[in-house]
Every structure is written in C-alpha cells, then in structure tokens.
Amino acid sequence: SAVISQKPSRDICQRGTSLTIQCQVDSQVTMMFWYRQQPGQSLTLIATANQGSEATYESGFVIDKFPISRPNLTFSTLTVSNMSPEDSSIYLCSVYTGLAFFGQGTRLTVV
C-alpha cells in the first residue's frame, strides 16, 4: 500500500486567484495522477505526472489551467489557476504501486 498526504485538505478561494495543492507519498513511485471530482460526480483524470518530464493531460484539461510539477519520486503539486466557481471540486492525488491508491483529497470552493 501507499500513504498519500495532500495539503491543504480544504480551501475557500476568491475567483481569479490560484491555489497549489501538494501531494506527498511515503514511497517512491514512477507515476502520480491527479483527478477531479465535481460535486456529486465521479472522478475524472486530469493528468499523469512523471518525474523528469512534462505532465500528460487528458482531453479537456490544459497545462495553463492546471500546471503540474513533479520534482522527485515522492512529491507532486497541482495548481488550479485563475479560478472560477466552476473549479469548485475535490482534487485528488493517486499513485499506482500494483494497486491504485488515493489521497484524502483537497476540497476547493471558489467564491
């Protein structure tokens, strides 16, 4: 298994601002993943973050809006830029170690 810590756990932000979410894993992993869960909805993959290379974004998600860093094998950040109320969601970090595990998520509210 893997222990995944996300910070912050929740935040309320003003529209037009940016928030950076941190994800720390207790072991080295090759790939880390970022998901979005809109209110009452399922999870949607935003991007795959590999150490030492650019993140790979899914259709509908762009780097300018969701820049990702992956400086080492245990840490990644996701930034939600120029936020609007539509960005209010839970953002989740995930890793795969033979099984796929998720962090507790960051609950973002944009006002």
Add this chain to the structure above:
Amino acid sequence: QQQVKQSPQSLIVQKGGISIINCAYENTAFDYFPWYQQFPGKGPALLIAIRPDVSEKKEGRFTISFNKSAKQFSLHIMDSQPGDSATYFCAASMGTSGSRLTFGEGTQLTVNP
C-alpha cells in the same frame, strides 16, 4: 470506448442483506478492475481489485465477480451493515498505467438497520 457504465445509481438494502453493484466496459484492453468505497468528505478507499485472469475474488464480505466474455464485473457485499453505507465506484485501466483509471458513475448505497 473508454467508458465504464455502473448500475444502479442508488441502492437500498436491509442490514444483513446482499448488496450487488454492476459495471460494464467496452475497452477489451482494460486489465485492472478496482472497486472503491467513498465516504462523504473522504478520498476513495480501495476495497478490492481483480485482473481478467480470474473470474472471482473474495476479501472478507466483499467479492468481485468478473465475466470477461460479457465485459462485465460486479461487486457483492455480503451481510451488508449500516457502516457500509457509502458511495461505491468501479473503475478500469490498462497495462502499466494502473492509476490512469476510468471510473463508473458511482452507486450510493444505503444499508438500513
């Protein structure tokens, strides 16, 4: 082709009963099928996962049944308890990108005392 269809959307079961949630997929390249349990305000917790080389996997009260030819898999929760009340998600992925998951829509399970 990437979709995973989950049913029912909501399910009410009496304590001690069996809860059954079904999922169907299209992409035959999927080879990893996990189920997650999510409580309000929490991240999804991995319950149990299966790969296509077996037709059934059991862990405690939770069983996955897998039908490769029908491209369907299901979660059975035996002796359902009120503490099992949560949202359940099936998911699927392929190859070594095990966390590049495609999720079902989710099932809201309520177990009445």
